[in-house]
Amino acid sequence: MSDTVSVVIGGTSGIGKAISLRFAAEGGIVVVSGRSVARGEAVADEIAQRGARGKFMSCDVNDTNSVADLLSGVTRDFGTPTILVNSGGILQSGTRVLDQDLEENQRLWETNYNGTLRACQLFGRAMKEARKGAILNIGSLASFAPLSLPAYTAGKTAILSLTQMLAAELGPFGVRVNGVAPGYTLSDGLKDKIAQGLRNPEEIKATTALRAFVEPEHVAEAAWFLCSEKAASITGVMLPVDAGWLVQAPYGSYMRGNPIRD
Template sequence: MADPRICVVIGATSGIGRAIALKFASEGNVIIVSGRNEERGAATVKACAQLGGQAHFIACDLADAATIQQLASTVFKRFGPTGALVNSGGILQSGGRVLDQPLDQDSDLWNVNYRGTFIACQEFGKQMRDARRGAILNIGSLASFAPLSLPSYTPGKQAILGLTQILAAELGPFGVRVNAVAPGYTMSDGLKAKIAAGEREPEAIKATTALRAFVEPEQVAEAASFLCSDKAASITGVTLPVDAGWLVQAPYAAYLQGNPIHE
């Protein structure tokens, strides 16, 4: 029997990253749970173990390049080359305008969301290149495809789409695949809290999707599992929307308003 695959999930202490870590654990992989919060990380490790997977927590802060580099070094020394890397860490942004964007917030978003992902891809990508195998999965967004009113978050997620494509071309000759998923409105703890506080209207959100539904973290995890598996052996350089059809519903509904269908 082949040795279990080493899967590093950065941002695995909550939300989509946690769901991906649990999915990988259920498949018998060794999971490196990484993030800033050690308490939540320990909870994810415990949940992975209950599903039959080996799991270990190693702290990492995407705003600190040295901790990302240390994570990659520690994983390699303790476990060997990484088989799959998932870059799920990041920070969100509320709606705003480019002309009003505070520069310090812009720097924070780019340092964590894009630069953190970039450095992780560098460090683990080198391991995979040398091992001539592996899969990288980045977390994009609907903002990777659409001009959402998030002045720093949107350009950062569009940059991750480009980074994914560039890396796929660079690492493909070494047998390493690089893809991304672009989640839609995902029923995370954060979104649940905003709905409970009356800050989001769930029916209005669902109406913006073709399936009239939210995305569940576990559904994103299913897509992540597929793209990192041998079942997707010929797929690289793609950013797969997991959005309940938001990207098709938005232009369809906008066009229909001015050009209604007459029965």
């Protein structure tokens, strides 16, 4: 990946930051993007301290012009981007569909789905013209399961479909489109909630087959693989990185009604 130009939208913290650092370790140029200048420049500085090449460029995925300016800036400074990672997004607290606040629904949909769509359209056109590239979208367990997060789940399910459609449309032009679906990831946000007593770490781990949290670096490894030439024949995939939550949930649920007796 030494000749790649990677753009990580939402690369200023959490999973996006881990992906930025992982890609930088493989060489090439990593453009860290997001709304926070302070956090973005800190990630770019960390990349530089590791002897790699990184630069921060601001971007607000809610603004089409801002995403277009990001693409223009990257192209001007480094040439056509070869990798795009859409890691920008916002989370939601649990609620019921009948209680879903419509303003919150609009806010999450605009950022999580429409923000991803904007970047895929603009960067996808540039990659199509160049006839090469890789796009990676960040899905979720909610892309596969009906979690009690009505606005978030709907958007992440749509991102799965978007990833599959784009893979079919861009494949003939040498552009691959995949995604990763992280499970309970031990990010700074989750660590804070655990420290405040708002989340029970043992109960969370018990919902996974591996009885473990996902680390941001685990997601970054999967992201690197899917964007690298090692995955040259893989497109249209949403890869769960979930410590086995998706298999444990139905298996454990069935076992409660039909226990295995030794």
